[in-house]
Amino acid sequence: MAVLRLLIRRLFFALPILFGILLLTFLLVRLSGNDPAGVLAGPTATGEDVIRITKQLQLDKPVWQQFIAYVNTLAHGDLGRSWLSDKPVVRELLIRLPATLEMVIGGGILGALIAIPLGLRAALRVNGILDHSSRILSLIGFGAPTIFLGLLLIYVFFYLFGWAPPPMGRLDLLTTAPPTITGSYLIDALLTGNWEAARSAAARLVLPCVCVATVYAAPLIAQTRAVAMDVLASDYARYARACGLPPRDIRRMVWRNTAVPVITYGATELVALFGAAAVLELIFSWGGVSQFGLMAILKGDFAVVQGFTLLMSLIAMAIFAVADIVVMSLDPRARK
């Protein structure tokens, strides 16, 4: 019941937030001075061609009229058409979304599996080997730009050692893609028993996921360690130790009290990963939605930029909602 109440509340607040995002994105994109009419018309276009295309795209109308027209089409579930590919934006985004989800969620899970135990262990044994290791890993994740990290891994594991598959997308060139069920090649291949495709998809996921995991783990280790140290220094932790509670129970207590801020922080970082994924997708020729959004920004494809921003906002809201539900299940106070 509490979960349902939370979801309804979230939905209620989501609408004005989404409207605000829509308006802001629309204004930013329109006022950037980027005009795609010239590109669409092509180098052989005459002035009349440019005027015709400007009218077709309704760019000759005042910005507020353009916004109303946009919201109107949006209300009908239509994000418009890409100005460069002339295809429905919804289709263009959805076709690429699973690739990004596969990389970000996969890397996020890997990062969390590394970061949380490492951060906890580092807090329990300050200045121990694991504490020093976690700091080094954090430093790498914080310090190395994502693009550098990606290129370095490719150079070492593909170019030098030949262990990793070539950075040419999500599947070997000659492997037949599994039928689309979820859009994730790995999951679809496993579901359909296409082991060759599953092996190929898994192999190609490794390096991108390691990159994402490194970027994700760095702040998460630091956050977990800091929160766990606070918990360990708290009165109730000292009291528990004084009462002679076994170390295992103390660790459990530390984790339960650390989990809430770590999960909330982890959700925020996970949302940020979708932005960082754009660079990784470019490097690994991933063909995901973040890369697509980045290219749309660079090429002035307004319709895609707006659709992309909206999609990212929805994803962020979904992640925060899931994080809240998890927090509710861990913390009884959150259910009140």
Add this chain to the structure above:
Amino acid sequence: MTPRLSRRLALLAAPAAFLAATLAFAQPAAAQNTLIVAAPQTPTGFDGDIPKVATRQMIVQGNDSLVRYKRVKKPDGTEVLDPSQLEGSLAESWEERDGGKTVIFKIRKGVKSPWGNEMTADDVLWSFQRAWAIKRTGFFLFNLIGVQTFEKTGDYELTVHLKQPSPIFLPMLTMYFPTLHDKKQVLANATPEDPWGLKYIDQNLVGFGAYFVESVKPGEQVVLRANPNYFRGKPYYERVIYREVPSVANRVALLKTGQVQWVEDLPLKQIADLKKDRTVKVQSAIGTQPSSIRINETLPPFTDKRVRDAFVLATDFDSFNKSVFEGLGVPVRSIVPPTVPGSIEAFKPPGRNVAQAKKLLADAGFPNGLEVPLTYAGTYWWMEPVAIQLKNQLADAGITLNLQRIPDPDFVKRGLINVRDMALFPAGDATFVLDPVFTAWIFGYSQGVANRNFFKNEEFDKLILASLNEQDAAKRTENMRQAQLLHGQDNNWLMLYYPGIHQAMAPCVNGWIWYTDDWPRFADLSCKK
């Protein structure tokens, strides 16, 4: 084993298994007769009349033209185009009547599309009608050369009537537009709302060329399959996998490791490095794409020729080749590239003379130097480095260049002939017809589509108009010699270098020929190990 230990092992096992998937990786060898191409982006459309992102490099694989430039063998055995000779392609031959106002094409018999439909005059007529109706690139060509009407005059014969005889008409038909389609195949997939098959052609190559589209994965790859009925014989590569690899470093690494056989669009830095690498092959051609800084003489301060002359004198032209073009550039000496017959050396860099440049500026009313915006974009990779270097050079003469980088779409729009509001900017337009009149026309005629800096010279315009329909080759050549000199002496271009067309490929790949649109034809290629 204690439960604690086994739990730890289990925790370690998951990532280890994940990593093992990589370590156990073995890339399956590419199937024989499959060409794998690494390109910065995959196409978003396949309609030559409505080109979108990366359409041009695809359309030439599946749609042949009516005529083409003849190939001639060089002493080393490689082939090049001979711009002075045309030969039939989908048209077996042609005949000019009424002093060149009527051209009758004999369509080649036995040409079949991948779907087995034989090409007839109906296909050409329908394709021309389509280009006319949708009013895009093909229509632009028709207007440019003054096509009046066209009609079917036999099952394998098409007649085109021109307003005036045009020596440019046939060379222009070497291009991929108006694109020639298999009418039957398109109509079988067209709808009453879309009678010209826009949607179908947008996602398919429906021509009589060497390849057709087998599959498209947006943002990932396009697979082309050889046309089994191709009239020049089945291509060596039965399949082409055109893979999107946006990262330059990865495209190079993939070529070096033999994962791909062909790489597109590499910056000159990488080309220069690859030329020294024995594990790959790089072939080059000058191309027709000059890099230049355009000066708009209709905008102040460039209305005064002394200012333009000062810019030329303050520029160290040679330095650009080393610092920007990696020593691979070929100097630009005219608006007509050296690959086009009739090109002359119309401009000679006078040698850098900063003192003289300052004097000219002072004479023009700028004794304390001047400040000018240099507008550029990311349209070509060399634009930014050239802009930065020029800024440094001109500063010595008291000229302050304010570099203004604007988005690519804006840059394109501001260079259109109805706008032309940039005073100083880099440009890299190429001519796609190897004809001096056509080239001078688009670059230098006051209303030329690539005359983005509004060079306006009445004498030049007269020479162009007198040559467009001139049948006497000697007269045309002489007119264009004068036109090039007029343009060269006007100093409205800072003529830099042709970056060239450079193709990086696996060592075994042979057969590459440079085409005027700069895109390779995969059907030309083969692999001899």
